[in-house]
Amino acid sequence: MLTAAVGYSVRVQDLHAHLFQVTLTIAQPAPLQRVSLPAWIPGSYLVREFSKSLQRLQAHQGATSVALTQLDKCSWQVECAANQPLVLSYEIYAFDNSVRTAWLDAARGFFNGTSLFLQVAGQENLPHALELPANKALPNWQVATGLTPKKTNKSGFGRYLAANYDELVDCPVEMGEFWSGSFVACGIPHRFVVTGAPPSFDGDRLLADTQQICEAEIRFWHGPKAGSRASNQPPQQSYLFMLNAVDDGYGGLEHRNSTALICTRKDLPRLSNPALLPHTTQPPTTQPKPSEGYTTLLGLISHEYFHTxxxxxxxxxxxxxxxxxxxxxxxxxxxxxxxxxxxxxxxxxxxxxxxxxxxxxxxxxxxxxxxxxxxxxxxxxxxxxxxxxxxxxxxxxxxxxxxxxxxxxxxxxxxxxxxxxxxxxxxxxxxxxxxxxxxxxxxxxxxxxxxxxxxxxxxxxxxxxxxxxxxxxxxxxxxxxxxxxGIAVLEEPAQIAQRLGLRVAESNGIVIKTVLRGGAAESAGFAAGDEWLGLEVGTAKSATHWRLSKLDDLLLYAGTATQVIALVARDKRLLKLSLTLPKAVTTWRLAARDxxxxxxxxxxx
The missing domain is CATH 1.10.390.10 (Neutral Protease Domain 2)
Known part of the structure; x- marks a missing residue:
């Protein structure tokens, strides 16, 4: 094991069972050594109970098994001799494809230390080490992490060091076959790795745009000469962006010298396909305006980097x-x-x-x-x-x-x-x-x-x-x-959902997600979970009935009526709700005036 007071080894145990094997070695344990797995991860303020994914915990000193006593939901006590290393081994089930926990399958491995590393009570401030052994069954896999490498191969597998437990768990690890690029911003080396990118992915543009963001933020905090010897030095000596591109997802989690990001694949910058472009003899002179989705991704990158x-x-x-x-x-x-x-x-x-x-x-x-x-x-x-x-x-x-x-x-x-x-x-x-x-x-x-x-x-x-x-x-x-x-504040008609005081889902009919306080929908008696099926318009003798497939149909079928009957299904019951259509509701639009x-x-x- 590694030459540190506390050392961990993480192996890919079973890709299809989504299991990491973790071995923890404590060089000098206490006679009653307490260990615990975090219940939350800094930056995401929810107790997530990471210990639910821990299994097969065992303890040994040499060839001798040592007794383990569970103290609470995430803590254990080990009765051991204080004069020889204590080794704990356990498995972590990793099947949360988010930025907060851990993931392992045949294509990718990822983990935050708060999901894998038992904290050793009393030794949190001592040096910690991590070993990531190469796996011969995964010859093309690489490693990316913000941890300080001690002895690693060209793919990044090997030994890493951290000054203490906080630093160890604040440096997530990405493993797999990923795209990788790099740039320098204000003298600081930056690396960007992307997993799951489609063939159309324009990595050069992502690097160039991210470099502009990083330079703008470094200079925001440290002035125009940031990175020079005379300047107020930035806190990071290097930085790593880890982006997981998926079919549908968005989010990020900040770390001291890295960030874990997730985005929808279609929001990545794209290479132009000459076969699909209008014929022209002139090459483009400027980058196309970023799509709305790509702008959102750049905003996420900017947000997480500012957290540095x-x-x-x-x-x-x-x-x-x-x-x-x-x-x-x-x-x-x-x-x-x-x-x-x-x-x-x-x-x-x-x-x-x-x-x-x-x-x-x-x-x-x-x-x-x-x-x-x-x-x-x-x-x-x-x-x-x-x-x-x-x-x-x-x-x-x-x-x-x-x-x-x-x-x-x-x-x-x-x-x-x-x-x-x-x-x-x-x-x-x-x-x-x-x-x-x-x-x-x-x-x-x-x-x-x-x-x-x-x-x-x-x-x-x-x-x-x-x-x-x-x-x-x-x-x-x-x-x-x-x-x-110098900003003009203009008012525009609100969307029909906002006028009614509703938030809905329309993927398969109209389902009420939220009824906003004080709105027309609340006054009519709508409730979350209702399915809005149709509309009755007119008096009882001359009423017409309409099937609604989307909320905008309301204006189509209500005509000039100010009061209608909403036909909704709730718990398999059909209800009639008297809905008074509100007067115009407006939203803001900002525009430059001066x-x-x-x-x-x-x-x-």
Whole structure:
């Protein structure tokens, strides 16, 4: 085993049974050595009980079996001699194709350390080592991880080191036959690996666009000379992007020097097929405008990379040291996720990857998401942060009525602060973020640190704004601040679902997913799970009946009627619900009115 206080070996045991074999060696165990598997993974605030996938746990010292006692859902105690190494072996079932846990099949292996590595009580701060033995049955497989290599072969199999347990589990591992590319951003080497890409995948474009994102964000935090000897150095010495392209999926999880991403294959950048293009003798001179799906993927890349600073280093004081066995509460996710969500698309604009119109379209979507969430009047964004463990990650049909997203409203709090600071012409939120980084030395912070920096740079207290915008439930002064920055706030008719106060699924008929508080559908008596079958229009003697296949059919068949009968199925019963069609409901659309003022904001360095 490896020359470290705590060492792990992970082998591919059975591809078709989706099993990893893990061996843990503790060089100097305690007489009653306790070990435990994390119950959650930092960055995803839900207790996921990873121990449910652990099986066949055994302990040995030399050739002697050692007694194991399970203490709780994720902890065990080993009675052993303290003068010789203790070896534990176990299997991990890996069949969750997300960024949070572990996966293994004939095409790919992936794992986060929180899903595989038992934590050794009392030795968390000692050096940890990982061995990934090559498998002769998988000659074309490679390894990608942010861990420091000690002795590896050209495919990446071999030995890796970590300074402690936290670092070990904060570096996920990708294994398989994947596409790989690299670039340098501000002097820092970056690698991008993609699994599951189709033949049309344009890797060169993904690398070039990601490089622009990374350079924009490094310079955002460390200035135009980032990477030079005289600059404020970035915290990462290298960085790894791991992207899993699937038929349908989206998400990401940040780590200290890497990120795990998942996207839909059709959203990847594509090579042009000359056989399918119009005939021309002139080669294209510019890259085509990114598709909406690819723009979303670039926003995800920007978001997770920004977390390299904002949550992985600059982080809530409550996260100074993680307790992997239970919830770790903080009221600051509105800052760490929300402010990151504000800057992810904004930095795409500053990197030149989207234009003003596209950025304002993305911002419009965020604004409307919040304004169409009744829960914003029930829960503050600080409460939403604290309740992430029981509400945000456990969404149901009532979630929009009872909660607000700390991602979207947090982003709008950042927008309001930024535009307020710019209007007062003393400083910007960009400067505040950099000053926070220096004040907290890229480490734990509290809300009071943000308040202090805001006051120091602006010359006044922002206590009132923080109290109302973060700890209150009143609407944000978005229209006033946007118009003051040269943005026109236009109103447009809402979609029929928004007018009715519904969220529906229409893949096979109309199924009600959510009934929004205070809407026409709630007044009529609709409930989540109802199947909306048809419509009765007119008086009892002259009523006509229509079958609905999609929600837009309502306007087709209702005509000028202001009240109709909705025919719904609930628990195999057919019901008639009297529905009053609401007057016009509008949504926002943002457009640039004063190009100079908009440019001062969107083009800021």
């Amino acid at each position: 600073w904002n949550v992985k280093r600059l982080r809530p004081a409550e996260f100074t040291r993680y307790d992997y066995a239970q919830e770790n509460y903080t009221q600051l996710l509105w800052f760490f996720e929300g402010f990151t969500s504000y800057y992810d698309d904004l930095l795409l604009r500053r990197a030149g990857l989207i234009d003003d119109t596209t950025y304002l379209k993305l911002l419009t979507k965020t604004v409307n998401q919040v304004l169409q969430t009744p829960g914003r009047e029930v829960q503050s964004v600080a409460q939403a942060s604290f309740d992430a463990w029981v509400k945000y990650y456990r969404q149901d049909e009532n979630t929009p009525n009872a909660t607000v997203s700390y991602y979207t409203k947090g982003a709008l709090v950042a927008l309001c602060l930024d535009l307020t600071l710019r209007h007062e012409k003393k400083t910007t939120l960009d400067a505040v973020m950099r000053a926070l980084w220096l004040r907290c030395k890229g480490g734990p912070m509290r809300e009071s640190d943000l308040s202090s920096v805001l006051e120091a740079l602006s010359g006044r207290s922002f206590a009132k704004e923080i109290a109302h915008w973060v700890h209150g439930t009143a609407d944000l002064p978005l229209q006033t601040l946007l118009e003051g920055q 190009g100079q003022r908009v440019g001062q904001w969107l083009n800021a360095a």
